[in-house]
Amino acid sequence: MVTEGTFESRPLDALNSARNKRVIVELKNNKQFVGKLKAFDIHVNVVLDEAEERADGETKRKLGSVFLRGDMIVMISTE
Amino acid sequence: MVTEGTFESRPLDALNSARNKRVIVELKNNKQFVGKLKAFDIHVNVVLDEAEERADGETKRKLGSVFLRGDMIVMISTE
Amino acid sequence: MVTEGTFESRPLDALNSARNKRVIVELKNNKQFVGKLKAFDIHVNVVLDEAEERADGETKRKLGSVFLRGDMIVMISTE
Amino acid sequence: MVTEGTFESRPLDALNSARNKRVIVELKNNKQFVGKLKAFDIHVNVVLDEAEERADGETKRKLGSVFLRGDMIVMISTE
Amino acid sequence: MVTEGTFESRPLDALNSARNKRVIVELKNNKQFVGKLKAFDIHVNVVLDEAEERADGETKRKLGSVFLRGDMIVMISTE
Amino acid sequence: MVTEGTFESRPLDALNSARNKRVIVELKNNKQFVGKLKAFDIHVNVVLDEAEERADGETKRKLGSVFLRGDMIVMISTE
Amino acid sequence: MVTEGTFESRPLDALNSARNKRVIVELKNNKQFVGKLKAFDIHVNVVLDEAEERADGETKRKLGSVFLRGDMIVMISTE
Numbered sequence: 001m002v003t004e005g006t007f008e009s010r011p012l013d014a015l016n017s018a019r020n021k022r023v024i025v026e027l028k029n030n031k032q033f034v035g036k037l038k039a040f041d042i043h044v045n046v047v048l049d050e051a052e053e054r055a056d057g058e059t060k061r062k063l064g065s066v067f068l069r070g071d072m073i074v075m076i077s078t079e
Numbered sequence: 080m081v082t083e084g085t086f087e088s089r090p091l092d093a094l095n096s097a098r099n100k101r102v103i104v105e106l107k108n109n110k111q112f113v114g115k116l117k118a119f120d121i122h123v124n125v126v127l128d129e130a131e132e133r134a135d136g137e138t139k140r141k142l143g144s145v146f147l148r149g150d151m152i153v154m155i156s157t158e
Numbered sequence: 159m160v161t162e163g164t165f166e167s168r169p170l171d172a173l174n175s176a177r178n179k180r181v182i183v184e185l186k187n188n189k190q191f192v193g194k195l196k197a198f199d200i201h202v203n204v205v206l207d208e209a210e211e212r213a214d215g216e217t218k219r220k221l222g223s224v225f226l227r228g229d230m231i232v233m234i235s236t237e
Numbered sequence: 238m239v240t241e242g243t244f245e246s247r248p249l250d251a252l253n254s255a256r257n258k259r260v261i262v263e264l265k266n267n268k269q270f271v272g273k274l275k276a277f278d279i280h281v282n283v284v285l286d287e288a289e290e291r292a293d294g295e296t297k298r299k300l301g302s303v304f305l306r307g308d309m310i311v312m313i314s315t316e
Numbered sequence: 317m318v319t320e321g322t323f324e325s326r327p328l329d330a331l332n333s334a335r336n337k338r339v340i341v342e343l344k345n346n347k348q349f350v351g352k353l354k355a356f357d358i359h360v361n362v363v364l365d366e367a368e369e370r371a372d373g374e375t376k377r378k379l380g381s382v383f384l385r386g387d388m389i390v391m392i393s394t395e
Numbered sequence: 396m397v398t399e400g401t402f403e404s405r406p407l408d409a410l411n412s413a414r415n416k417r418v419i420v421e422l423k424n425n426k427q428f429v430g431k432l433k434a435f436d437i438h439v440n441v442v443l444d445e446a447e448e449r450a451d452g453e454t455k456r457k458l459g460s461v462f463l464r465g466d467m468i469v470m471i472s473t474e
Numbered sequence: 475m476v477t478e479g480t481f482e483s484r485p486l487d488a489l490n491s492a493r494n495k496r497v498i499v500e501l502k503n504n505k506q507f508v509g510k511l512k513a514f515d516i517h518v519n520v521v522l523d524e525a526e527e528r529a530d531g532e533t534k535r536k537l538g539s540v541f542l543r544g545d546m547i548v549m550i551s552t553e
Binding site for chain 5 (some may be wrong): 270288
């Protein structure tokens with residue numbers, strides 16, 4: 001059965017362990033944002049601090065704090 | 080565990096701290112709106128005051144108060 | 159915290175203040191409808207009276223009363 | 238506040254006043270159906286009687302009674 | 317007010333009267349299936365018996381019993 | 396009225412009768428998977444055993460057991 | 475009737491048996507990720523460890539631990 005009890009079994013818990021670390025967020029429109037993971041919720045809405053948009057490994061613009069809507073997110077990984 | 084208790088852990092709280100400040104809102108259709116963040120809800124529906132639509136850093140049209148539907152929003156950042 | 163108590167903080171309340179005024183509604187298919195805002199609901203379904211479809215600032219067709227489905231709506235602003 | 242009490246304030250009520258009248262329904266795939274509005278529900282699923290599909294103002298095919306799924310609907314207006 | 321009480325006012329009831337009759341189902345990918353309507357639910361998931369896929373009025377392939385997912389459906393009409 | 400009581404009236408029941416039989420699953424991206432239907436749920440998430448991907452009637456790759464997400468599914472039919 | 479009682483009948487249970495094994499995850503944008511399945515939830519959000527992105531059978535980049543949003547997922551199979 002799919003238990004909801006154990007800590008390591010849930011994706012949002014795994015995401016939680018990335019809090020305050022720098023993460024890469026890839027969006028459905030192929031944009032890539034890098035920043036410190038400050039907040040997220042069950043919709044995978046995400047707030048990054050010290051964020052920047054990147055393209056092909058290069059910084060495209062610096063953005064400070066950004067809110068990214070969850071339904072646009074494809075992937076989140078630690079940098 | 081993903082706790083819902085601490086203030087800074089939720090994206091909508093981070094958004095709340097931008098209330099009454101000028102924000103940039105980027106939409107899925109690549110349009111960009113800039114204005115004072117007056118209101119938002121859990122769907123990320125947003126109301127901007129003194130809003131304008133921008134393209135390539137230039138004002139395209141001035142709009143007064145606008146309601147933007149949440150499911151169109153990609154990113155919100157402070158200007 | 160995101161409070162739901164104050165009047166001015168919710169987008170649908172802001173929309174409510176536009177009731178019976180002429181508004182511009184932009185859709186995901188880039189169509190633009192102008193008319194008097196008669197009704198809306200939490201899905202942002204909207205009814206406009208004395209509506210017309212516009213393209214490039216010109217009236218394309220007059221439509222009387224129209225129902226616009228919320229999930230097609232990008233933006234609503236007062237004319 | 239967004240009240241749900243008054244009759245005229247809700248889009249589905251406005252739609253209800255079109256019941257048994259001929260309406261034009263425009264879909265996301267740009268198809269247009271015309272017919273007598275027999276039924277609709279909160280998802281904006283719609284049933285038209287004596288329906289026909291139109292393109293550029295001309296009847297493309299006659300269809301009798303049709304069920305149109307709500308999430309495909311952009312606009313409903315009285316003919 | 318939108319009443320939910322009368323039989324003829326709900327789209328799924330209208331669909332119910334087509335049960336065991338041959339119907340045409342058009343999908344968002346422009347495919348067309350014809351068959352005997354055996355089952356449907358509130359999501360408009362549909363099961364057709366003695367089904368066939370058609371293109372331009374011609375049978376493309378015969379399929380026996382098919383399950384069609386509701387969110388792909390645009391239109392259902394009796395043949 | 397749309398009754399929920401009779402066995403044969405519900406699409407998921409029809410799907411249930413295909414359990415452990417070989418089925419063809421067509422996806423929104425036009426990919427086609429064939430395999431033994433081991434499991435499904437109300438979202439139409441599906442698990443196939445002894446699965447293979449097919450294109451134009453030919454086996455493209457053999458996959459063992461696959462999980463297919465329901466919202467990608469267009470059609471399920473018995474082989 | 476669609477019973478929810480038996481272990482093997484539910485897709486998420488089948489997915490559970492792949493936990494800690496290497497899986498291939500295919501996304502709607504045609505990207506392919508391979509890694510050890512560490513976590514998933516009812517939305518099919520997934521966390522892979524020792525993940526890599528692949529294209530045409532070749533490793534494109536190594537990613538460590540990745541969170542993949544469920545609504546982007548098409549298929550999950552064991553490697």
